[in-house]
Amino acid sequence: MADPARLSLNTATVREAWDLGACIEGCARHGIGWIGPWRDAVAAYGLGRAVRHLRDAGLGVSGLCRGGWWTAGSLAEAIDDNRRAIDEAAALGARCLVVVNGGLPEGSRDLAAARARCLEGLAAVLDHARAAAVALALEPLHPMTCADRSVLVTLAQALAWCDTLGEGVGVAVDSYHVWWDPDLAASLARAQGRILAFHVCDWLRDTRDLVFDRGMMGDGVIDLARLRGLVDHAGYDGPIEVEILSRRWWGRDPDEVLATLKERFVACV
Amino acid sequence: MADPARLSLNTATVREAWDLGACIEGCARHGIGWIGPWRDAVAAYGLGRAVRHLRDAGLGVSGLCRGGWWTAGSLAEAIDDNRRAIDEAAALGARCLVVVNGGLPEGSRDLAAARARCLEGLAAVLDHARAAAVALALEPLHPMTCADRSVLVTLAQALAWCDTLGEGVGVAVDSYHVWWDPDLAASLARAQGRILAFHVCDWLRDTRDLVFDRGMMGDGVIDLARLRGLVDHAGYDGPIEVEILSRRWWGRDPDEVLATLKERFVACV
Numbered sequence: 104m105a106d107p108a109r110l111s112l113n114t115a116t117v118r119e120a121w122d123l124g125a126c127i128e129g130c131a132r133h134g135i136g137w138i139g140p141w142r143d144a145v146a147a148y149g150l151g152r153a154v155r156h157l158r159d160a161g162l163g164v165s166g167l168c169r170g171g172w173w174t175a176g177s178l179a180e181a182i183d184d185n186r187r188a189i190d191e192a193a194a195l196g197a198r199c200l201v202v203v204n205g206g207l208p209e210g211s212r213d214l215a216a217a218r219a220r221c222l223e224g225l226a227a228v229l230d231h232a233r234a235a236a237v238a239l240a241l242e243p244l245h246p247m248t249c250a251d252r253s254v255l256v257t258l259a260q261a262l263a264w265c266d267t268l269g270e271g272v273g274v275a276v277d278s279y280h281v282w283w284d285p286d287l288a289a290s291l292a293r294a295q296g297r298i299l300a301f302h303v304c305d306w307l308r309d310t311r312d313l314v315f316d317r318g319m320m321g322d323g324v325i326d327l328a329r330l331r332g333l334v335d336h337a338g339y340d341g342p343i344e345v346e347i348l349s350r351r352w353w354g355r356d357p358d359e360v361l362a363t364l365k366e367r368f369v370a371c372v
Numbered sequence: 373m374a375d376p377a378r379l380s381l382n383t384a385t386v387r388e389a390w391d392l393g394a395c396i397e398g399c400a401r402h403g404i405g406w407i408g409p410w411r412d413a414v415a416a417y418g419l420g421r422a423v424r425h426l427r428d429a430g431l432g433v434s435g436l437c438r439g440g441w442w443t444a445g446s447l448a449e450a451i452d453d454n455r456r457a458i459d460e461a462a463a464l465g466a467r468c469l470v471v472v473n474g475g476l477p478e479g480s481r482d483l484a485a486a487r488a489r490c491l492e493g494l495a496a497v498l499d500h501a502r503a504a505a506v507a508l509a510l511e512p513l514h515p516m517t518c519a520d521r522s523v524l525v526t527l528a529q530a531l532a533w534c535d536t537l538g539e540g541v542g543v544a545v546d547s548y549h550v551w552w553d554p555d556l557a558a559s560l561a562r563a564q565g566r567i568l569a570f571h572v573c574d575w576l577r578d579t580r581d582l583v584f585d586r587g588m589m590g591d592g593v594i595d596l597a598r599l600r601g602l603v604d605h606a607g608y609d610g611p612i613e614v615e616i617l618s619r620r621w622w623g624r625d626p627d628e629v630l631a632t633l634k635e636r637f638v639a640c641v
Contacts, residue, residue: 207577212595214552247516249552250577250593260554283483283518285529308476308519313579324519326481 105331105343105372110365111137111165113302113346114144117360119353123148124156131160133361137342139165139302142188145195154194164197165342166240166275166300173224174205174217174254181205185228192237198341199240199299200232201275206251217254225268233271240299241265242275245283247313257281258290265297273299276334277346279306279317282325291333298339303327303372304347317347319363321371331372343372374600374612374641379634380406380434382571382615383413386626392417393425394626400429402630406611408434408571411457414464423463433466434611435509435544435569442493443474443486443523450474454497461506467610468509468568469501470544475520486523494537502540509568510534511544514552516582526550527559534566542568545603546615548575548586551594560602567608572596572641573616584619588632590640600641612641 112135114126121129123144130138138157145153145167157164170188173181185202192200204221211217225239232239243261244253255261258281261274276298281287283306291298305323310316320327331343345364352360381404383395390398392413399407407426414422414436426433439457442450454471461469473490480486494508501508512530513522524530527550530543545567550556552575560567574592579585589596600612614633621629 207593209577212593214595218554245515246552247514247579247582250575250579256552257554283515283525285487285526306519308478310516310519310582313516313582324476324481326483 104369107365107369108136109341109343110135110368111139111342111344112361113139113168113344114141115168116345116347116352116364117357118144120357123153125357127156127160127162129357129361130162133365135361135365137163137165137344139168139344139346140195141168142191145191150191150194157195163342164195165344166199166201167192167195167197168201169203169242170200170239171202171221172205173221174208178220178224181224182227185224186231189228189232189235189237193235197237199238199273199275201240201242201300203242203244204253204255206249206254214249214254221254222264222267225264225272229268229271238299239272240275241272242277242300243280245280257284257286258294259286262290262293262297273297275300275302277302278325278327278330279304282306282330288333291337294337296338298334298337300344301331301334301339301341302344302346303331304345312350315348315350317349319347319352320345320367327372343368373638376634376638377405378610378612379404379637380408380611380613381630381633382408382437382613383410384437385614385616385621385633386629387413388622389626392422396425396429396431398626398630399431402634404630404634406432406434406613408437408613408615409464410437411460414460419460419463426464432611433464434613435468435470436461436464436466437470438472438511439469439508440471440490441474442490443477447489447493450493451496454493455500458497458501458504458506462504466506468507468542468544470509470511470569472511472513473522473524475518475523483518483523490523491533491536494533494541498537498540507568508541509544510541511546511569512549514549526553526555527563528555531559531562531566542566544569544571546571547594547596547599548573551575551599557602560606563606565607567603567606569613570603570608570610571613571615572600573614581619584617586616586618588616588621589614589636596641612637
């Protein structure tokens with residue numbers, strides 16, 4: 104059983120109904136000690152206001168979602184935007200900046216070039232991140248996102264990028280993205296000391312959408328307790344974010360969502 | 373450019389409009405020398421009748437789709453059914469039986485057990501397959517199918533299963549299932565002499581369905597010519613099946629589909 108004190112609310116889980124302020128109040132009301140905000144939610148609420156509200160509520164920030172997205176437009180613009188994301192993460196006192204790297208550039212079939220471009224972007228902001236003491240958490244996304252969201256698709260690949268980049272870079276492990284991987288246990292063993300974030304949700308057997316049909320823990324097929332054990336064993340003892348992008352759950356009352364995920368966190372993770 | 377003589381029609385590509393007889397006639401009419409039938413199409417048409425029609429039309433059978441499916445019901449029934457599939461493949465003179473292994477059993481979260489069960493089933497039919505001179509082509513499916521269709525999800529994993537099983541077993545490489553894999557080139561190099569089938573279609577950037585939204589070659593993001601080169605380099609010089617499970621293409625005139633895939637095969641593969 105995961106320690107309930109590790110529970111963190113990723114704001115995307117209730118993003119259709121609550122702004123950042125409502126998320127902070129919701130966490131306080133439900134006794135959740137951590138939050139993982141998205142940048143757009145922070146921007147809409149105001150960075151300074153967010154910092155004050157978080158401090159007043161006594162909430163820790165498990166990570167800021169998200170930097171990266173190196174392949175969509177110009178690399179120079181992506182680098183500038185990632186420097187801003189690093190500054191925001193520092194202001195929020197976030198434990199890391201979660202990096203989603205981006206898919207193939209529109210019109211391209213060159214995976215190797217897209218992957219090289221991500222590494223180039225990461226290398227370009229690394230000094231800025233180190234100076235700000237913001238760790239970059241490379242998040243491998245599920246291979247079904249390879250075309251349009253993330254050319255980084257396995258934990259082994261993320262660890263290889265960490266090796267290339269050196270200090271200040273680690274990985275974000277999300278159950279939804281890695282559960283299928285035959286090399287998962289081996290990769291987690293090799294991730295010792297390099298896990299910066301751990302996100303959980305479930306994979307539904309009858310998944311209907313490639314992006315917005317994630318499941319509540321316990322409703323799907325992922326052995327979350329086993330995965331949490333492997334992540335623990337790799338030396339990660341930080342907060343565990345619940346991130347459920349789901350049209351099904353966005354349609355529910357957010358207080359019900361928080362009550363459910365708290366209960367399921369204890370029962371399933 | 374792939375040799376047009378290698379083109380094979382997987383019957384699923386036009387399954388909503390044509391029975392097996394119509395597929396055979398369609399291949400003859402369009403100058404396609406190979407066909408990859410599905411078992412249900414063979415059963416509906418009649419095995420003996422299919423064998424005669426294929427012989428009269430002078431068509432080669434690139435592979436029979438599909439054996440496997442070890443995890444859905446009882447293992448004993450799956451073993452019996454796979455023996456029948458092997459006999460059908462032998463009767464058809466198919467170059468291999470394509471094996472799709474199945475997902476997690478309903479209600480299970482135990483991936484390791486499901487994978488062990490597939491290996492147990494494969495081992496149980498291997499003598500039968502060897503005696504019938506039918507090679508078993510293990511097909512890793514895309515990780516998004518891991519819950520409900522295939523716990524075998526990477527080429528590296530398929531090659532490891534081949535190592536365990538020994539003679540008479542190889543792999544089926546399908547562009548749709550493997551294109552995202554960071555280890556693809558390395559795995560294909562290790563597959564030297566073990567590729568029994570090669571299937572092509574494309575991954576659409578705006579994929580809307582996890583099963584029935586595959587793309588026509590050239591309409592998506594896969595560098596098929598590069599992949600074909602890697603597969604060639606691994607020593608595979610057999611037929612190349614076009615297998616497009618797509619509600620979009622099922623809605624079109626099958627003769628138009630065949631004309632298009634012939635043209636795209638030459639242009640893109």
